[in-house]
Amino acid sequence: MDGFVRVPVREQDPKVRATNFGEVCLGYNKEEAESEAQRCLNCKNPKCVQGCPVSINIPAFIQQVKEGNVEGAYQIISQSSALPAVCGRVCPQESQCEGQCVRGIKGDAVSIGKLERYVADTAREMGIKPEGSKEKNGKKVAVIGSGPSGLTCAGDLAKMGYDVTIFEALHEAGGVLVYGIPEFRLPKDAVVKKEIENVKSLGVKLETDVVIGKSVKIDELMEKEGFEAVFIGSGAGLPRFMNIPGEQAMGVFSANEFLTRSNLMKAFSEDSRTPIMRPKKCVVVGGGNVAMDAARTALRLGAEVHVVYRRGEEELPARKEEVGHAKEEGIIFDLLTNPVEIHADENGWVTGITCIRMELGEPDESGRRSPVEVPGSEFEIECDAVIMSLGTSPNPLISSTTEGLEINRRKCIVAQEENGQTSKPGVFAGGDAVTGAATVILAMGAGKAAAKGIDEYLSNK
Numbered sequence: 001m002d003g004f005v006r007v008p009v010r011e012q013d014p015k016v017r018a019t020n021f022g023e024v025c026l027g028y029n030k031e032e033a034e035s036e037a038q039r040c041l042n043c044k045n046p047k048c049v050q051g052c053p054v055s056i057n058i059p060a061f062i063q064q065v066k067e068g069n070v071e072g073a074y075q076i077i078s079q080s081s082a083l084p085a086v087c088g089r090v091c092p093q094e095s096q097c098e099g100q101c102v103r104g105i106k107g108d109a110v111s112i113g114k115l116e117r118y119v120a121d122t123a124r125e126m127g128i129k130p131e132g133s134k135e136k137n138g139k140k141v142a143v144i145g146s147g148p149s150g151l152t153c154a155g156d157l158a159k160m161g162y163d164v165t166i167f168e169a170l171h172e173a174g175g176v177l178v179y180g181i182p183e184f185r186l187p188k189d190a191v192v193k194k195e196i197e198n199v200k201s202l203g204v205k206l207e208t209d210v211v212i213g214k215s216v217k218i219d220e221l222m223e224k225e226g227f228e229a230v231f232i233g234s235g236a237g238l239p240r241f242m243n244i245p246g247e248q249a250m251g252v253f254s255a256n257e258f259l260t261r262s263n264l265m266k267a268f269s270e271d272s273r274t275p276i277m278r279p280k281k282c283v284v285v286g287g288g289n290v291a292m293d294a295a296r297t298a299l300r301l302g303a304e305v306h307v308v309y310r311r312g313e314e315e316l317p318a319r320k321e322e323v324g325h326a327k328e329e330g331i332i333f334d335l336l337t338n339p340v341e342i343h344a345d346e347n348g349w350v351t352g353i354t355c356i357r358m359e360l361g362e363p364d365e366s367g368r369r370s371p372v373e374v375p376g377s378e379f380e381i382e383c384d385a386v387i388m389s390l391g392t393s394p395n396p397l398i399s400s401t402t403e404g405l406e407i408n409r410r411k412c413i414v415a416q417e418e419n420g421q422t423s424k425p426g427v428f429a430g431g432d433a434v435t436g437a438a439t440v441i442l443a444m445g446a447g448k449a450a451a452k453g454i455d456e457y458l459s460n461k
Contacts, residue, residue, distance in 0.1 A: 004107030007036040009114050014328035018299055021183045021268055024325060025089070028111075030068075033118040037065040039103060040110050048112060051100035053445030054152070056080040058097060058112055065115055074123035077116060078130035082155035082199055083148060083177075083444065085124065085191045088117025090181060091441045092319050124194050129201050130155075136203070137161040139458055142227040144212045144398065147175020148440045149431030150233035151199050152447030153454075158202035160455050165227075167210040172264060175235055176432075176440070179264040180256075182293050184300070188263070213401035222426060228461070229426045229454045232413060233447055236392040236432035242285070246342030247388075251277065251350030255286070255294040255389035262297050279303040279385035283353050285339055286389030287311065290437075292322040294387045295331050305331045306381055310338040310358050310371040336360070338371065340378065342386055352382045392437045402427070412436055419453025420446060428454055 010026040011017075017024050028036065040062040048058045057076055064073035077084045093099075093113035101109035139162050143154045146168040154164045172178055177192045186192060200206060212218060212234070221227045239254030241247055258276070261267040267276035280303060284295040287309035295305045307326070309316060312335050316323055327333070334355070341354040357377035360369035399407045406414040406423035413422060413429040420428035430446030432438055 003039050003103070006039065006108040006111045007032050009111070014325075014330075017184065018329040021300060023187055024184050025114075027121060028114055028118045030122075033065055033115055034068065036111050037062045037115060040066070041102065043102060047100035047102065048097040048110075051096045051098075052080075053096065053441045054080045054448050056097075056116075061119065062110070062112070062115060065119060070119055070122045070126065071128050073119045074128055075131055077119060080448075081444065082130075082152045083195045083440075084116050085120035085195055086148070086177060086186065087441055087444070088113050088115075088120055089186050089191070090439075092439060094320065096441065121191075130198055133159045133202050134161050136163055139163065139229075140165070140225075140227045141454060141458075142167060142218075142221050142225075142230045143233060144218075144230065145169075145175055145233040145235055145431075145433070146173040146196070146206065146208075147177060147233060147235050147431065147443065149235075149433075149443035149447035149450075150175065150231065151196065152444040153231045153233060153430070153451045154204045154447075155199045155202055156448055156451035157454060158199075158204045160451070162455075162458075164203070165205040165207060167212055167216075168206065168208045169211045169234075170264070171208050173206055173208060175233075179260040180290065180293070182259065182263055182297050183268075184296065185293065211397070213397040218398070218402045218405075218424075218427060228458055229428065231420065231447070231450050231454065232398060232422075232427065232429035232433055233431045233443070233450075234394065234398055234433045235443075236394045236412075236437045238393045238395050239388065240390045240392060241388050242339065242390065244339060244341055246344060246350075246353075249342055249344035249350045249386075250348050251279070251344075251385045252342060253277075253385070253387050255284070255290050255387050256392060258294055258387050259290070259297060262301075268297070268301060276301070277385055279383070281381075281383045282306070282385040282387060283308055283339075283381055283383045284387045284389055285309075286391075287316045287318055288389060288391070289318045289322055291387075291389035292318045292326050294389050296326055296329060298385070298387065299329055299331060303385070306334050306383070307331060308334045308337050308339060308353075308355060308381075310336065311368070312336055312360060315360075315368060334381070336371070338373070339386075343380075350384055350386055352380050353386055354378055354380050392432075394433045394436070398433075410436060415450075416453075418449060419456070420450030421453055421457070426457065428457075 098109040265274035431443035
């Protein structure tokens with residue numbers, strides 16, 4: 001294969017995978033990975049590294065793959081990333097590292113994400129762990145939330161010698177990695193749990209079923225339990241709705257609830273004790289990655305699925321790979337369409353949704369063209385379930401129970417981008433709790449920046 005075309009990655013057949021929750025992408029084997037690695041030009045000024053939010057030394061780890069040295073490649077990645085097997089699967093590489101790859105100018109960018117996944121998966125199979133931390137310095141740091149930002153911050157601090165404890169509100173660690181992203185994109189037992197074990201192997205302690213702001217407050221952690229700094233990585237788990245007529249009908253879900261039931265509670269499994277609706281015809285409102293996850297989950301539960309989005313295909317915020325996979329599996333896209341009312345029967349169950357056609361007008365403040373209703377274009381889609389995937393915002397419990405913690409009008413915690421410092425001394429924050437719902441890798445980048453900020457703060461204290 002010539003250097004302009006990437007080595008294709010093996011996937012489950014669309015017709016088969018649409019009926020199961022097994023992983024869609026099967027990844028590279030040794031021969032495929034080493035062949036793809038040969039395409040890397042080992043640039044003297046690697047723009048791919050600049051495009052990576054956690055600054056992985058990409059040419060260096062790919063060089064180790066070329067030489068067949070998986071352990072060397074893994075340790076290089078682990079210096080920068082606590083979750084390589086996760087990032088290799090769910091990172092939007094096409095707009096980050098691969099988007100900067102010079103190979104992409106006249107051909108395909110190097111498949112950096114798939115190579116990272118290969119290294120992480122192979123290292124896991126070989127029992128390779130990230131290199132441990134230096135001697136403990138005796139300083140205690142609390143991390144709130146065990147999602148990507150919390151795990152990254154905790155791992156980096158542990159490597160610096162800090163005594164780190166993660167407090168997780170749910171019964172299982174992983175945050176959005178376990179409750180938000182479906183099994184067919186990110187296996188929980190084989191990947192997420194193993195990545196968390198690697199973070200714990202650095203000396204990080206983990207306590208589940210602890211709701212900060214209710215079980216214990218941040219002020220109590222610092223004043224009574226001896227934590228000298230706190231990192232808030234609690235995510236954004238509060239769903240948004242449209243507030244249209246009929247939205248209170250039975251059969252209307254937030255994507256958050258629908259995915260949590262399936263992903264965390266394994267409701268798709270026949271022996272699960274958690275109920276989940278198995279709709280016959282389902283409408284998913286939204287066009288992001290979470291909407292694709294909800295739509296593809298509903299499909300696997302047996303539904304005909306329509307994705308309703310008010311802009312066109314070019315404006316879909318979901319990754320092109322996810323949109324492509326959804327189309328291959330048979331999901332129907334009703335674009336330039338917006339819901340205006342949900343209908344229910346005499347018992348209160350959803351029977352359909354009225355939508356109106358849209359057209360794109362002038363660009364808004366972000367440069368996206370604003371959708372405008374087309375008068376008289378209303379039509380109805382019959383359905384028995386509607387899943388709202390319109391984004392999420394942070395739960396206000398932490399901010400409302402912590403003295404001196406500034407929040408903005410979107411209820412997000414205000415923190416400095418370069419180091420995560422909040423308005424409260426010793427309290428840092430990052431990820432979705434600060435930015436609102438974003439990507440796993442951006443949350444990891446924020447956790448990494450905060451770890452450095454905490455180290456500087458405690459070193460100068």
